[in-house]
Amino acid sequence: MNPMITIRDLNKSYGSKRVLSGINLTCQAGQIIGLVGPNGAGKTTCLQALLGLTDFSGEIDVLGHHPQKDRVAMLEDVAYIADVAILPRWLKVSQALSYMNDIHKNFNLEKAQAFLAKTNIKTSDKVKALSKGMITQLHLALILAIDAKVLVLDEPTLGLDILTRRQFYTHLLEEFYTDDKCIIITTHQIEEIDHILTDVAFIQDGQIVLAQNTDDIRERFCLLAVSNEHLEQAIQLKPLYKNSLLGLTSLLIDHTQLDDTQRAHLPTLGDVAVPSLADIFVGVMSKEAC
Numbered sequence: 001m002n003p004m005i006t007i008r009d010l011n012k013s014y015g016s017k018r019v020l021s022g023i024n025l026t027c028q029a030g031q032i033i034g035l036v037g038p039n040g041a042g043k044t045t046c047l048q049a050l051l052g053l054t055d056f057s058g059e060i061d062v063l064g065h066h067p068q069k070d071r072v073a074m075l076e077d078v079a080y081i082a083d084v085a086i087l088p089r090w091l092k093v094s095q096a097l098s099y100m101n102d103i104h105k106n107f108n109l110e111k112a113q114a115f116l117a118k119t120n121i122k123t124s125d126k127v128k129a130l131s132k133g134m135i136t137q138l139h140l141a142l143i144l145a146i147d148a149k150v151l152v153l154d155e156p157t158l159g160l161d162i163l164t165r166r167q168f169y170t171h172l173l174e175e176f177y178t179d180d181k182c183i184i185i186t187t188h189q190i191e192e193i194d195h196i197l198t199d200v201a202f203i204q205d206g207q208i209v210l211a212q213n214t215d216d217i218r219e220r221f222c223l224l225a226v227s228n229e230h231l232e233q234a235i236q237l238k239p240l241y242k243n244s245l246l247g248l249t250s251l252l253i254d255h256t257q258l259d260d261t262q263r264a265h266l267p268t269l270g271d272v273a274v275p276s277l278a279d280i281f282v283g284v285m286s287k288e289a290c
């Protein structure tokens, strides 16, 4: 099956400043990819290139379209939520709904209304009377009601309270996602989407440093909790990251860096646990040598 999105050797500079270097990424139907990286890593720039919002060098194919040359055709099947939701302040919610219904052939009015019914937003409200979080909710209602094949979400829950953030991800899975679609999502709150991601791509200084299926990545790494007695031996395993608390040290270990004997020896040094994606992210991004 052809990927829905292919990015090959994507590079982007602003003046003399290189912000994306040799990015390669593919996205297949059914995948929910988390593009995760620290501030300024290049996440938004990468999504903007994908959406044809900025020029770039390299190759990008979205559903057979070039994002800049075939942008209009591409956008029929691609929906996008930017990290800043901007809607005209004078607009009424009812007008926003009918506008979307008129201009987008894949917009499902009932879906948007059902989403809004779970919020405090009334169709008679004007945008200027909504709080920041409510404007984000309205924006999400409008975008998630588009029956798009590809959904691109840049920090979609920024500014939402925790209940609404959870509701959003439940809604995303139950009402939007099907296995013939793909979703790319950036967030700083990786622990909140840990359970919905099929894949992650960690980006740092404009480069993908790790891209892997989430099941494989959880098998690849482990968290080893050791007491001081075994610490010296455990450090020989070249952990990516260590964190000491109350006499126990947690070490993030990459199994691929160990031989069979070292792997077998791990449980004799301490408790071995499956790390969260946030643990792995911190370990991989950490520049501190152990």
Ligand SMILES: Nc1ncnc2c1ncn2[C@@H]1O[C@H](COP(=O)(O)OP(=O)(O)OP(=O)(O)O)[C@@H](O)[C@H]1O
Pocket (backbone or CB within 6 Å): 014, 019, 037, 038, 039, 040, 041, 042, 043, 044, 045, 046
């Ligand atoms: N229009 C621009 N002109 C010049 N530099 C820019 C521009 N937009 C982004 N950059 C730079 O590109 C780099 C990547 O920015 P980008 O917004 O893609 O990062 P990000 O990973 O989305 O960060 P954050 O998590 O903080 O939103 C940063 O160093 C930023 O300063």
